[in-house]
Amino acid sequence: MSGRGRLPSGQPTIADVARHAGVAVSTVSYVLSGKRAISEVTRNRVLASIRLLGYHPNAGARALASRRANVIALVLPLRTGIQVPVVMQFATAVVTSARRHDHDVLLLTSDEGPAGLRRIAAGALVDGVLVMDVELHDVRVPLLRELGRPSVLIGLPADPGGLTCVDLDFHRAGQVCVEHLASLGHRRVALLGAPPAVYDRGTGFAHRTRAGVLEAAVRHGVDAVALPCAENAAEVQRRVVELFAQQPGISGLVVQNEAAVGPVQTTLSALGRRVPHDVSVVAVCPDQFAEHASPRLTSVPVPAEEIGRQAVSLLMRKLRDEAVPERTLLPPRLTVRDSTAAAPAAAPGDGVAVAVAGEQVVAALDGAS
Amino acid sequence: MSGRGRLPSGQPTIADVARHAGVAVSTVSYVLSGKRAISEVTRNRVLASIRLLGYHPNAGARALASRRANVIALVLPLRTGIQVPVVMQFATAVVTSARRHDHDVLLLTSDEGPAGLRRIAAGALVDGVLVMDVELHDVRVPLLRELGRPSVLIGLPADPGGLTCVDLDFHRAGQVCVEHLASLGHRRVALLGAPPAVYDRGTGFAHRTRAGVLEAAVRHGVDAVALPCAENAAEVQRRVVELFAQQPGISGLVVQNEAAVGPVQTTLSALGRRVPHDVSVVAVCPDQFAEHASPRLTSVPVPAEEIGRQAVSLLMRKLRDEAVPERTLLPPRLTVRDSTAAAPAAAPGDGVAVAVAGEQVVAALDGAS
C-alpha cells in the first residue's frame, strides 16, 4: 500500500487524494475522467483536494491501466532538401494541436529508421504516429500498414491504400502558379525546382508541383521548362544565367526552392532584368519569407500549420476508431504581392543583350570570390 | 492473469516470453536489464524467445514499476528572432544522442508555458528536462528549481545557481571575431546584431556576443559600434547604408543575424564595396550557411550539434545522480573563408563616395518595389 502519504518523489497519489477527500479511489478516478456520474458535492470536494495536494496523475500508471498513453509520435525528416522553417512550423502546429486534444508529442527522427517506429509502436509508448515527409515509395508505408497502429502521413505516397494522408495539393499549386502567370500574359515560363536529389528520391511534392506546372502550361498554351536546382547561391546563379541565355523570352519564373529565392532576385537584377517589370516571380514558400523579400513575393505558401492541425485532428479521430478519408488535399492559396505583373511586350533584341549581360555577371563574380 | 497468450493488441508480454523460454518472469527481466547475473545458456534461450515472439517491453508498465520513463522532455522556443535551422540542428542532435542513451524525447513548445513543464514533470511522463533558449531572466528558471527534476538549460540565465547550463561561449565568440578582424588590420568595425526585440527580452547570447565584441574592440584599440537589426531585407539594407554613410571608415562587419547575411552582401555590393577587398565580413551562423554564401563566409558557427550532445550527456549524468558542473561553455571556433582579408589602406575620399552610392541604391530599390 502506498498508504500513508506521498511517493518518494514527493508526489501525492490518487490514494492520497481519495483519503483527503474521504472517498474511494475509484471515485477520484471518475471525477477525473468523467466516465461515470458523480454528484456535484463530491466532485467539488475531490477537485478541492486535488488542487490542495497538487495532484497530477502518474502517466505511466495511467497508460498501463487504460492502455492509452495519450502520446503521439511525430516522425520528422532531417535530410537535405527539406524546408527547415516549414518543418518547424509544422512541428509547432502538431504540438499545439495535440495538446488541445490532451496528448503529448514524442519526437522521432527518421534516421533511426523503421526500427524506431517499430519500437515505439510495439512498446505502446505512443497511441498513434504522424509521419512527415513521406516519399512516393517510402519504406515506412508498408511498415505502418503492418504495425496496424493509427497513423497519419504528411505527404502522398504512390500507394496510399489503407492509410491516411494529408498534404497540400501541390499539383494544383503548380497549376495555380502557371495560371496566374498566364492570366498576366506570360507565354514562356520556367520552374526553378528543388535540388535534383529531391526529385531522384521520389519526393512527392516536387514531382507533383512539376507535373502541375507542366500540365497547366500545356492547357494554357504556355511554354514551360522545369529545371531542378541545388540550394546554393552559385548554382542558382549559374542556372538562372544559363536559362535566360538559352531562352531569352522567358518572362515568368516559378520558384520552389526556398534557398533559391534570394539568389534568384540578385541574379536577375545583375542581369538587368527587373522584377516584376521584366520578369515575374511566383514562389512556393512560407508567407513570412515572401513578405520579407524585396520586392515582396507573390507566393503560394505551404500551409504547414493547417496541415499539422488537420493531421492531428485526423489522428485523433482514428484513435477514437472513427472512419476518416484516405486522403486530404488542402487547396493551395495564391497571394499576389509585388513580384508579378503583366508580361512585358516581347522585344526581339532581348536574347543577345541578355546573353552578354549574363557573361558579364559571371565574370564579375568569378573575380570577386 | 495475462495467462494464455497475447494482449488484445497482439503484443506478447514478458509472461509469454518467460513461458516460452521456460523461465520465471523475473529472469526475463534480469536478462533485459542486466541487473543480475544470468547464465549464458539461460540468457541465450530467453533472447531467442524474445526475438521469436517479437517482444517489446511495455513502456508504461516499465515506467510504473521502475519509476523511470526513459523519456526526456525537450522544450523548444517558437518565437521570432530564433535561428530556425540552429534549433532544428539542435533538436536533431538531442534526439539522436538521447537514443544512444536509450531515451526518447518528448517535444514541448514553450507556449504552453510553465504549466506544461509542471504537468510533465509531476506526472512522471519524463525523467528530466532540456530547456532551450533560456533568457537572462527566464520564468522557467525558478520553476525548474522548484520542480526539482533533473534539468539542463541551453543558454545562460542571469543566475544559474543550482542549475546546469550549456552554451556556446558567445562572449568569447564576439571577442574572437573582433580579434580576427583586428589582426587583419581593421580599425573600425561594426556588429550587426539580432533584432531589437531579442535584446529587449534579455536573450543571453545576443547580449554576451555584443559584450564580447565591444570588450575586445577596446582591448585591441578598435572602434566598434553595435546595432540591432530586424530580419528583413529592407531593414538590413537601410541599416547598412546608414552605417557606411555615417562611418565610412568601417572595414569590418560582424553579423550575428542569419537572415541578414544575404542582404548585407547584396547591399555592400550595391554600395560598391567589395567583400573582402573593401569590407571584411565575419558571420555568426551555421557552417552550412557560410559555405553556401558567395563569397564563402568566414564564420563562427553555433555548434548546435555539440551543444545538444553535451546537454543530453549532462542530463544523463544527472539522472544517474552524478555531480555535474554548473556551467559548460563551449569554446567558439572561427573558420576563415573568403569573406575576410587585410584591411584596405585608408582612403580619405571614401566617405563622400559611399554616401552618394548609398542614396543611389535606396532610390533604385524604392523604384523597383
Next chain:
DNA sequence: GCCGAATGTCGAAGCGCTTCGACGACGGAT
C-alpha cells in the same frame, strides 16, 4: 570434507491507475 561465499533462479509484492460489477438509497409508477 566442511563452511561460507558466490552464482543463478524463482515467487511474490507492489508501482498508481482504470474499470467492472455490486449495492445501497431514493423516487416515480403501479
Next chain:
DNA sequence: ATCCGTCGTCGAAGCGCTTCGACATTCGGC
C-alpha cells in the same frame, strides 16, 4: 405499500513490469 430503474459510490481485480528476499547449487580455501 411494492417494485423497478437510476444515481452515486465503493471495493477489488488487474494492466505488465521491476525488484527484493529466499533458495538451491556450486566452488574455493583450509
